[in-house]
Amino acid sequence: MNYIFFTLRDFNKVGGGSIRIYGALNALAETGKQVILISNAKSHDQFHPSIRHIFIGVYFEKKALLQGLLALFPVSILIRIFPKLFRRLEDIFVKIDQNNSKLFFFEYLDNSIGYILKKSGIINHYVNDIHGVSTIEFDYLRKNTTSIVRKVIYHFKYILSERLDKKVFEYADGIIYSSEAMKRFFENKYNMQKAKNYVLPNLLSVDAGQMVVDEKQREALLHSLQLEPNDFVFLFAGGYKPASGVDDLVEIFQQLSQKYQNLKLVLIGDGPLKKKVRAMVIEKCISDSVILIDSVPYTQLVTYQSLARILVCPDRYNEFSNLIIHLKYLDSLIANRIVVNSRFDSVDEINKDDKLSVSFVASDKMDLYRKLEMCVLNYDKLNEQYKGTREYALKHLSYKSKISVLTE
Template sequence: MNNTVLSKKKLIRVTTIPLSLKTLLKGQLSFMNSFYHVIGISSGGRELDEVKLYEKIEVLPVEMTRKISPVNDLVSLYRLYKVFKREDPYIVHSHTPKAGIVAMLAAKLAKVPHRLHTVAGLPLMEASGNKRKLLNLVEKITYNCATNVYPNSEGLYDFIVENKFADKTKLKVLANGSSNGINTNYFDSNLISLEQKALLAQHLNISPTDFVFIFVGRLVADKGINELIKSFNAISENYNNVKLILVGSFEEELDPLNSDTLQIINENSNILLVGFQQDVRAYFAISDCLVFPSYREGFPNVVMQAGAMGLSSIVSDINGCNEIIEDGINGIIVPVKNTEKLYDSMQRIINDSELNNILRKKSREMIVSRYDQKVIWNAILEEYKKLENLCIK
C-alpha cells in the first residue's frame, strides 16, 4: 500500500448484497477513492470481485442476509464490528435496510466518528401488523445509531418525519434526490446503432409497427408486476401490435407474484421475458414507453435511465417516481395499485402518438439538467468534506 493511500481518511461503504455496490453505486466508489481510501463491504461473491476490478477499490466480504434472521444478523454485526475496529474508518456509509441496521449499530459500537445512512426505499411501507412494528423499530434503531441520515427523495424525507423515525436535524436530501444520479453520457440512445436495434427487435420478434412497453426491475409484487401484467393482458386483447418487454429476474422466496400473473406471462406471446440484463440500453432503445407501477421506491434509477434514453414513462404516484416524472410533461402518473388507471394510461399512450412524442422530447432534457451523476457525486463529496469541520461525536 503506497503512502498516498495511507494518508487518506478511510471511507467504508456498506450494502447487503454486492449487486447493490455494483449497480446502485456504480462509478461513485471510484470517484470517492480519489479523495478517500474507499473500502466496499457486502456479502461475498463474484459481483464483489467485479466491484473491486471496476471501481479499483479495496473490498471486504461480510455475509449479510436480506431476510429477518436474528442469529445470522448477530453474526454479521459482530464481524462488521471487528472490521471497523481493525480498519478504524473516518466514515461508514451504509445503504439498503439490512446493511443499515447492522452497519450503523456496529459502527456505533466501534466508535466510528461519522456514521451515515442513505435511505432508498422502505420495505416497511408495504408491511402490516407485527412485521410492520418490527421494521419500524429497525429503522428507528438504524437512524438512532447514525449521525446523519440521507433520504434520497423528498417523499422519503416526509415519511421519516411523519413517522418520527428520526429528528429533522439528522435528515437531509442531497442535490435533487437520488443516491447515485444517472450517467447521461452512457444512457444515451444515440449510442445504440440502427443495426443493434434491428437485430434485437428481430431476435424478440418485434416489428416496426409494434408499440413497445418496457419494465426494468425485479419481477416481484412490490414493483406492481401483478397490476402491470393484468393491464397489459387486457391491452393485448384489444391491440394486435403491442409488446411488453420484462427485463429482470423473479424473487420467488422474498416476494412472489400471483399464480394468475405467472400464467399470463407464460401464455401471452406478446410478453417478452428476457431476464436480468447487464446492459439495458438496447432494450430501452427499441421501446416506446417505460411502465413502472411500483408500490414503493427511494429514487428509482430505472425511471432516470429511461428518461435519459428519451422514453416517456408511466409511473405510480409514489415518492421518487413523482419527483422524476411531472404528469403530462415527461410522463404520466397513476395511482398506486390501480389496474384500471394503469390500463387507461397505457391505452392513452398507444392511441395518442402526439402526446407520447411530446413526453419523449422532454424526457432526456429533464434528466440531464436535474440528475446527472456528477451533480449527485459532488453533493455527497461536499457533505463528506463538511464532516471534517465537525467535532467528533
C-alpha cells in the same frame, strides 16, 4: 477531508444497491474529493481510479441473525457473538483519522454495523444511507398473507425491524434520504432531530449515457421475436412482484388489443407473479401478442427497450414506491422512448406536471387504460413532447449533478 464509505457488499452481482454505490462514489471522486471505500470488493473495474480501497476480507452471511439480535440485545453481546467481523473492523478503523473524515454506511446491514461500531467506541460518528424501508416491507407481507403462521412471523419481524430502526437511525449523526417524501416519513416515525439531513435520490450513474443500442443485436431480436415495423410495442422490464402491476398491465393490454390492431407487449423479468402472468396470457388468448423474456443483462437493457414505442412502469400503490424512485424508471427516462409510470410522491419530485413522462394514478387500472390508449392515439405528438427527456435526465438526474449535498 476524507469521504469514507463502508459496505459489506462484494459487488459480484449488479443490482439497485450496487448501482447506487457506484454512482455516488464515482461522482464524488470525479469532483476531486478523497474517497475511500471499505468493502469486500475484489474487482475495482467499475470504480473511479482515484478511489482508495480497503478490503475487509470477511464474508458475512448472517445478516438476519445479526439484525434480529441487535433489535433485542446490547452491542456488547453482538461483538462477542461475531468476534471475527468486529476484530477485523476495529483493525481497519483504528488506522483512520476519523476527525478528518466523514463516515458513510450504505445498506441496511451496513447501517447496523455503523451503530455497533459507534456504540462500542470503535468509531466516533456515522452517516446512514437509507434507500429501503424494512418496516414497510414486513407490514405489506403481514397484511397480504392468508397464512396465520406467516402473519405471526411477519408481525414479529415488523416489531423487530421497528426496534432496530429506532436504535440505529436515532443514534446516527446523519441520514441520507432517498427523497423528501422519505425524509418526512422517517421524521414522523422516529426522533431524528440531532441527525444532519441529506437528500440524495436514486439517480443515474456517471456512465449511464454511454449505454447505447447494439444495432446488430436489435436487428436479431426483431427477427427472433417476430416484431414488424408497424407493430406498436409496449414494454415492461422489472421484477414480477405483487406490487409491480405487471398483471394489471396484461389485463389492460388485452382490452386495448381488442380495440386496436398490431399491438404487442414485451415483458422482461422474473419473480413470484411470473406463473400467474403466463396463465393470464393463455387465458385471455393473447399469446400471439405477448412476448415473455427472462431477465436480461443490465448492459443490454437499452437495446431491448429500443424495440418498444412505450415503456411502462405500472406499479400499484405501495408505501415503499411512494418514498423511493425505482431504477427501472430512471433507466426508462434515458431510453429515448415515451414512458408511462405510476404517480408517486417520490417520482413527482422530479416529474412535476408530467414534464418527463406520462403518469397515471397508481393502482387505478382505468386510468392506466386511458393513458396507454392516449399513447396509441397521440403517439407522434407525445414523441415530440418528450424528445428532450433523455438529455434532461442525463444532465439533471445524475449523481454527478446532485452529489454536492454530501459535502455540505
